[in-house]
Amino acid sequence: MAVATETQFHVLAVDDSLLDRMLIERLLKTSSYQVTTVDSGSKALQILGLQDDQTNSPFVSSDQHDVEVNLIITDYCMPEMTGYDLLKKIKESSSLKDIPVVIMSSENVPSRINRCLEEGAEEFFLKPVQLSDMNRLKPHILKGKYKEQHQQQVLQDDSITSSNKNSNKRKAMDDEISPEMTRPRLTSSLTVL
Amino acid sequence: MAATALKEQLNGLVNSMFAEGLLDEQFQQLQMLQDGSNPGFVAEVVTLFCEDSERILADLTKLMDQAVVDYSKVDAYVHQLKGSSSSVGTQNVKLACIQFRQFCEENNQEGCMRALNVVKHEYYHLRSKFETMLQLENRIQAYETKQQN
Numbered sequence: 090m091a092v093a094t095e096t097q098f099h100v101l102a103v104d105d106s107l108l109d110r111m112l113i114e115r116l117l118k119t120s121s122y123q124v125t126t127v128d129s130g131s132k133a134l135q136i137l138g139l140q141d142d143q144t145n146s147p148f149v150s151s152d153q154h155d156v157e158v159n160l161i162i163t164d165y166c167m168p169e170m171t172g173y174d175l176l177k178k179i180k181e182s183s184s185l186k187d188i189p190v191v192i193m194s195s196e197n198v199p200s201r202i203n204r205c206l207e208e209g210a211e212e213f214f215l216k217p218v219q220l221s222d223m224n225r226l227k228p229h230i231l232k233g234k235y236k237e238q239h240q241q242q243v244l245q246d247d248s249i250t251s252s253n254k255n256s257n258k259r260k261a262m263d264d265e266i267s268p269e270m271t272r273p274r275l276t277s278s279l280t281v282l
Numbered sequence: 283m284a285a286t287a288l289k290e291q292l293n294g295l296v297n298s299m300f301a302e303g304l305l306d307e308q309f310q311q312l313q314m315l316q317d318g319s320n321p322g323f324v325a326e327v328v329t330l331f332c333e334d335s336e337r338i339l340a341d342l343t344k345l346m347d348q349a350v351v352d353y354s355k356v357d358a359y360v361h362q363l364k365g366s367s368s369s370v371g372t373q374n375v376k377l378a379c380i381q382f383r384q385f386c387e388e389n390n391q392e393g394c395m396r397a398l399n400v401v402k403h404e405y406y407h408l409r410s411k412f413e414t415m416l417q418l419e420n421r422i423q424a425y426e427t428k429q430q431n
Binding site for chain 2: 106107108109111112115116119166195216217219220
């Protein structure tokens with residue numbers, strides 16, 4: 090299993106329709122993204138490390154190496170958990186909230202679109218999604234990366250200025266990786282659905 | 283040389299499908315996604331679409347056969363079929379689904395029965411053209427593989 094190169098971004102696509110998953114995967118791969126597809130919001134949360142109401146639930150297997158998720162693109166209409174529900178859960182999670190989320194829907198319902206944008210979705214794509222829509226993803230990914238780097242910088246600066254007074258904070262940073270500093274990881278050994 | 287004739291036939295068929303309104307620009311998007319590294323992409327999508335559609339049509343037939351029709355279930359299936367036909371660019375099937383959903387909303391049994399028949403008619407008409415299309419693709423592929431060997 091290839092590890093993502095530095096220049097290749099990883100998109101997690103969520104859609105309950107097999108046909109649409111095939112399409113979005115091809116669209117993303119043609120646009121040079123690495124892709125993982127899942128068929129439900131709950132599966133998406135599972136592999137992002139969020140299970141039900143727990144955050145960062147530990148993964149059992151130790152021989153997996155993790156892959157970063159740079160953007161999530163999800164269908165709106167899905168059984169059990171809608172794209173909107175998934176979006177909310179992601180935005181409520183301290184570890185995941187900075188991942189850009191794009192919503193797709195076959196129906197052009199302004200109230201639905203506004204609700205998603207208000208909840209923090211970066212964009213709303215009307216289905217069927219086209220090749221030209223793929224060009225709209227990069228800016229959101231880069232914005233997310235900037236936020237991540239900025240936070241890392243802030244934490245580093247903090248540790249330098251407070252190293253003399255606050256050894257506990259320094260220790261916490263050294264011992265464990267805080268959620269804000271790392272991007273959520275996908276385990277690469279999971280099968281793509 | 284035979285491959286050229288076959289390719290012309292295939293192009294002719296696909297163009298006529300566009301002209302008739304069986305296919306729309308979304309199908310062209312699919313064609314654009316097919317390339318050297320994914321030569322079978324369109325065939326895969328078309329095959330999956332047909333399998334999906336026939337399953338949905340069978341389920342719809344059963345639902346409409348019930349003494350009391352559950353329109354929300356019917357609508358959910360039609361919504362699915364509308365979605366996949368939209369994704370593949372199969373215009374006539376998509377339009378027939380849109381009509382069908384109107385009747386569902388009205389809980390109009392007779393309207394739904396007629397609409398289901400229209401969807402079936404459009405789908406089977408499309409399917410026979412898709413079958414010819416895939417047969418031509420396979421024959422072309424066989425020729426080209428033979429040429430290389």
